[in-house]
Amino acid sequence: MNSIPRRADIREVVEFFHLRGAFVSAAPFGSGHINDTYRITMLDHGVEVRYIIQWINHHVFKNPAAVMANIERVTAHLHRKLAAAGVGDTSRRALTLVPTRQGANHAVDAAGNTWRCFKAIEGVLSVNQIEHPRQAYEAARAFGEFQQLLADLPAPRLLDTIPDFHHTRSRFEALRAAIAADAAQCVARARPEIEFALAREPMVDVLLQAQARGEIPERVTHNDTKLNNILLDEATGAGLCVIDLDTVMPGLTLYDFGDLCRTATCPTAEDETDLAKVEMLPEMFAALVQGYLASAGAFLCRAEREHLVFSARLITFEIGLRFLADFLQGDIYFKTHRPGHNLDRARVQFKMVASFEQHEPQMHAIVKAAG
Numbered sequence: 001m002n003s004i005p006r007r008a009d010i011r012e013v014v015e016f017f018h019l020r021g022a023f024v025s026a027a028p029f030g031s032g033h034i035n036d037t038y039r040i041t042m043l044d045h046g047v048e049v050r051y052i053i054q055w056i057n058h059h060v061f062k063n064p065a066a067v068m069a070n071i072e073r074v075t076a077h078l079h080r081k082l083a084a085a086g087v088g089d090t091s092r093r094a095l096t097l098v099p100t101r102q103g104a105n106h107a108v109d110a111a112g113n114t115w116r117c118f119k120a121i122e123g124v125l126s127v128n129q130i131e132h133p134r135q136a137y138e139a140a141r142a143f144g145e146f147q148q149l150l151a152d153l154p155a156p157r158l159l160d161t162i163p164d165f166h167h168t169r170s171r172f173e174a175l176r177a178a179i180a181a182d183a184a185q186c187v188a189r190a191r192p193e194i195e196f197a198l199a200r201e202p203m204v205d206v207l208l209q210a211q212a213r214g215e216i217p218e219r220v221t222h223n224d225t226k227l228n229n230i231l232l233d234e235a236t237g238a239g240l241c242v243i244d245l246d247t248v249m250p251g252l253t254l255y256d257f258g259d260l261c262r263t264a265t266c267p268t269a270e271d272e273t274d275l276a277k278v279e280m281l282p283e284m285f286a287a288l289v290q291g292y293l294a295s296a297g298a299f300l301c302r303a304e305r306e307h308l309v310f311s312a313r314l315i316t317f318e319i320g321l322r323f324l325a326d327f328l329q330g331d332i333y334f335k336t337h338r339p340g341h342n343l344d345r346a347r348v349q350f351k352m353v354a355s356f357e358q359h360e361p362q363m364h365a366i367v368k369a370a371g
Contacts, residue, residue, distance in 0.1 A: 010040075010053065011023060013109065014040055016101065016109075016115060016117075017099070018101050019040070019049075019051055019098065020044040020049050021042035021045070022042060023040070023042060024042060024043050024048065025041045026041075029052065034335075035056055035057050036054065037054045037055075038052070039051075050122070051098060051117055052120050053115060053117045054115065054116055055114070056115070058113070058114060061161055063159075064114035065106070066161055067161045068105045069105075069159060070158050070159055070249060071245045072097060073153070074220070075094055075096065075097055075245070077150060077153050078095075078146075078150070079096075091119060092241060093240055093241055094241060094242075095118050095119075095241065095245065096118060097116070097117070097118060098118060098119060121240070123233065124234060124240060125234050126228040126232065126243075128227065129227070130263070130264050130265070130284055133284055133286070136264045136288050136291065137287040137290055138237060138239035138291060139225075139227055139239055139260060139264060140264070140290075140291030140292035140295075141295045142240070142291075142295075143222060143225050143230065143242060143256055143260060143296075144292045144296030144297075145295040147219060147220070147222075147253055147295075147299075148299060150248075151299055153220050157250055159249065160249050161249050162249075165251075166255040168203075168204040168208065168321075169204050171321045171322060172204045174321070175194075175321045175325040178324075179194060181328075182328065183329050184328060184331075186330075186343075189343070190328065190343055193343070193347060196350050196353075197324060197350070200353070203310075203314055203317065204314075204318075207307065207310075210307070215301075215303040216301070218251065218252065219250070220249075221248070221250070221255055222242060222245070222248055223248065223249060223255055223256065224244060224259065225257075225259045226259065226260075229242060254304060257292055257308055258310075258311030258312050258313075258314055258316070260288060261280075261285060261315070262319060264284055264288055265282075265284040266278065266281075266352055270345050270348050270349070271341060271348065272348050273344055275347060278348050279355045280312075280352055282359060282363070282366065285359075286370075289367055289370045290370055292308075293370055293371070297371075309360060312356050313353055313360075316349050316353050317349070320345075320353065321346075323343070323345040323349060324346035326342045327340070327346060
């Protein structure tokens with residue numbers, strides 16, 4: 001198995017890429033569950049220039065070259081579309097890949113680890129937890145614009161970086177398999193969560209069946225629309241740039257909107273242990289709907305609009321299934337920081353599912369009012 005290089009080795013990784021100036025420092029950066037990220041500072045003629053270098057987790061992304069092929073195509077298309085629309089500084093609105101010294105879009109070290117580099121975007125921030133409706137609006141508007149800009153991405157079809165990533169039936173069956181195997185001997189500890197999940201099996205095929213009937217089209221989607229995957233302008237609060245593009249691939253718009261609802265309508269962290277604090281915030285959902293329709297509304301079909309409310313419940317349920325299955329398997333996918341961490345995460349997701357169920361009539365009224 002390939003190993004993640006020690007932090008001291010990042011200096012060697014920096015040498016793979018065509019960076020301006022002399023190396024100054026490197027430090028871990030961000031709060032992602034999957035990849036390891038570093039912010040690099042270089043000194044170019046007395047001016048500090050920053051870059052983001054990431055190790056791609058090959059245990060999760062089995063084909064890092066495919067991930068990078070998608071990202072290269074998508075970022076290039078975004079820059080072209082933004083420039084054509086008259087955006088002056090596209091480097092703040094779309095990620096910019098930095099090539100290796102050989103001109104490739106990624107580097108592979110001697111241990112077989114895959115690395116990539118982006119120009120850092122200055123004057124921005126990301127938030128892990130929603131603070132006010134303006135943030136929800138801007139995040140949804142930015143993700144909707146991301147989908148809209150990629151709606152005419154030329155053929156060929158993007159590669160599937162994680163097959164069946166949002167295939168809820170597959171996720172449900174993976175949970176069943178984890179229950180049967182009980183590899184970590186944790187089934188007894190998670191019995192209430194298991195019963196909650198199994199009782200909601202009828203919902204897992206709703207979007208898949210609508211897609212199979214041709215009612216919902218496949219589009220280019222982000223597939224991991226957490227709130228902290230949007231960079232917000234520090235000065236104005238505007239949603240500027242969509243990041244974390246590893247899972248950009250063919251999908252459904254509803255997966256993106258649903259996942260954004262999952263994080264942006266929850267007032268707590270996703271691993272909150274006091275479930276009394278976990279309940280969806282209708283005012284945040286209203287801001288998400290308004291922001292998303294402001295940018296994506298023109299190209300959504302009728303069935304996509306009709307399933308906006310359902311998507312919040314479905315994707316939250318799906319993520320809960322994944323956390324629960326990972327807990328039962330011994331925490332082999334998501335990074336954990338304490339015993340039972342993934343079970344805590346699953347409990348928060350399922351509490352949000354129950355809250356979405358309770359607020360469904362109000363949510364439908366919000367969508368209707370938004371047009």
